Amino acid sequence: DGDLVVVEAPATGAGRVVEASDEVGLDGLVLENRQLLVQLGEDGSVTRVLHKASGRETLAAPGNRLELYDDRPVEFDAWDIDPFHLETRVDCAPADSFAVRTQTALRCEIAFVRAIGERSRLTQVVRLDAESPYVEFHTTVDWHEEHKLLKTCFPLDVRAPTATYEMQFGYAERPTHFSTSWDRARYEVPGHRFADLSEHGFGATLLTDSKYGYSCYGNELRISLLRAPKSPDPDADLGTHTFAYALLPHAGGWREAGVVAAGLRFNVPVRWCATAPPVPLAAVDDPNLVLDTVKRAEDSDALVLRLYEAHGARGRARVRLGIPFTEAITANLLEDDGEALVVEGDEVLMPYRPHQIVTLKIR
Incomplete structure (x- = not known):
């Protein structure tokens, strides 16, 4: 019926609605739940x-x-970002107006409207949910600039020589300084769902749902949001864009804080359905492993599970399956059969190495 509820759900199974153990409050431009206190400025910034x-x-x-x-x-106008753009930064004008969009026990939102450049407008809804460890920025831009690059910047109270960026089936670390020519050449970093800057004991992560360019210099972590190239398509990227990003502070490093899982949850919200299986299709007992793909084999009726080790760790995991099966074997990416794995009841025992991509075939 459209009401916001709290849901508890396993990664690949059916969830259930539960009672909320937290509430979010709004006092002026201050949003607060059990985990965070977020103070906003009238200009649309986070103070x-x-x-x-x-x-x-x-x-x-x-x-x-x-x-x-x-x-x-x-x-290459539409492909390259050259380093001299770093010398041309201009801060966008402050918000023209703001208004409370939502104020309930489970969600509070404040919407800001502002001009961007000469011909563009941006509406941004800053959201904090009950029980949420991050503050979200849901953004709609009517984009009509030319040869401009829009970024958002978060100066963090964190000091570290490297920042971490998620990539496909893993992560990359890049320096936060320009000490050498090699360091200076890495001024823009491709990434997937998150970028993180952590020191011993504390850090902060930027999550995104559709943005793939980041940068970090010193303590300033940035997301590249929009570009406006004119070649080969003079109308490329013009029009309405809708995207979201979030700021996730955390104790400890990004591994201990479960940032990979947070990025997945931010990108793949819970889906409502009429029916669902009573038990999860598959579950992994080790937080170092991510179950990325479940598919039918290309040349048989076997079920293929593809997992990857996300943290650079080594160990032995148990993969529990919610369907009947008789054997489990390893396979390569072409799904050629490998070695048989130990099966104990409905669980497969699977050793793994740092950064390994693991393919299982279940029969």
Whole structure:
């Protein structure tokens, strides 16, 4: 019926509606739940994010700073971002207005409207949910700039020589300084669902649902949001864009904080359906392993599970299946049969190595 509820659900199975153990409150421009206190500015910035469990302030300066850069690559207009764009930063104008969009026990939202550049408008809804460990920024942009690059910047109260970026089936670390020519050449980093800056004991992550360019210099972590190239398509990227990102402060490093799982939850919300199996299709007891793919084999009726080790760890996991089966074997990416694995009841015992991509065939 459209009401917001709290759901408890396993990764690949049916969930259930549960009673909320937390509420979110709104006082002026301050949003607060059990985990976070978030203070917003009238200009649309975030002036404070307190991580209650650790007592740490997340920001060293106001965050969610929207920035415009000149974006005129020497060669490939739609493909390259050249380093001299870093010298052309202009902060976007502050928000024209703001209004409370939602105020309930489970969700509070404040919407900001502002001009971006010369011809564009942005509406951004800042959201904090009950029990949520991150503050979300749901953004709609009517984009009509030319040769401009839009970024958002979060100056973090974190100091580290490298930042971490999710990539396909793993992660990459890149320096946060320009000490050498090699470091300077890595001013823009491709990534998937998150970028993280962590020091010993505390860190902060930016989650995204559809953005794949990041950068970090010093303590300033950025997401590249929109570009406006004119070649080969003069109308490329013009029009309405809708996307979301979130700021997730956490105790410990990104591995201990479960950032990979948080990125997945941010990108793949719970789906409502009329019926569902009583037990999960598959489950893994080890947080280092991610079950990425479930499919039918290309040349048989076997079920194929593809997992990857996400943290650089080594160990032995148990994969529990919710369907009957008689054997489990390893396979390569072409699904050629490998070695038989030990099966104990409805569980498969699976050893794994750091950064390994594991393919299982279930019969």
